[in-house]
Amino acid sequence: MNKTIAVIGSSRRNGNTGNLIDLIANKLDIEVIDLSLKNISTFDYEHNNINDDFLTLMELILKHDNIIFASPVYWFAMSAQIKIFIDRMSDFLSVDELKDKGRQLRGKVGYVVSTSISEEIDDSFIESFTKTFNYLGLGFGGFIHANCHNGFHSRSYQDDIAGFIEKLK
Numbered sequence: 343m344n345k346t347i348a349v350i351g352s353s354r355r356n357g358n359t360g361n362l363i364d365l366i367a368n369k370l371d372i373e374v375i376d377l378s379l380k381n382i383s384t385f386d387y388e389h390n391n392i393n394d395d396f397l398t399l400m401e402l403i404l405k406h407d408n409i410i411f412a413s414p415v416y417w418f419a420m421s422a423q424i425k426i427f428i429d430r431m432s433d434f435l436s437v438d439e440l441k442d443k444g445r446q447l448r449g450k451v452g453y454v455v456s457t458s459i460s461e462e463i464d465d466s467f468i469e470s471f472t473k474t475f476n477y478l479g480l481g482f483g484g485f486i487h488a489n490c491h492n493g494f495h496s497r498s499y500q501d502d503i504a505g506f507i508e509k510l511k
């Protein structure tokens with residue numbers, strides 16, 4: 343099995359973020375999980391949602407060493423799909439039976455793939471991932487950002503994509 347897996351949270355699977363992660367995924371021959379197709383509900387303090395798709399998805403993700411989070415910038419922040427997914431990591435901290443599973447995240451490495459209509463990605467966007475990774479015990483492997491002001495043009499990002507892929511090999 344490949345050591346890397348990606349999750350995408352975008353409001354359109356084949357939009358800018360989808361195109362960027364697909365390029366990376368094709369080169370690495372890795373699976374891309376579309377969070378929009380999963381039934382993952384927002385964090386529930388009562389854990390009445392424990393049987394939705396979150397845990398099954400995490401079982402799959404935990405079989406990998408590297409986890410890529412692909413998100414567009416929606417209002418200066420990660421997409422709602424990615425945020426809901428990350429919020430659910432709190433299940434690992436608050437459900438006793440899941441704490442061992444949560445510890446399996448330790449030592450894995452998280453990566454960020456983002457698109458927006460700005461040349462630069464805000465530090466606050468990246469930090470919302472890196473601080474979460476740090477809390478969960480994941481390392482941070484790096485990020486790639488594409489300015490899609492005029493759509494996603496892969497040729498403009500050939501070098502960045504090659505550099506990003508190198509980090510994942």
Ligand SMILES: Cc1cc2nc3c(=O)[nH]c(=O)nc-3n(C[C@H](O)[C@H](O)[C@H](O)COP(=O)(O)O)c2cc1C
Nearest residue numbers: 352357358359414415416417418457458459460490
């Ligand atoms: C709801 C929404 C909010 C957005 N907010 C921002 C933003 O804060 N900063 C920015 O540069 N682009 C923003 N954009 C533009 C998207 O980040 C950009 O078009 C991105 O490439 C879309 O990726 P997608 O095709 O995967 O949705 C926003 C787009 C949408 C739909």
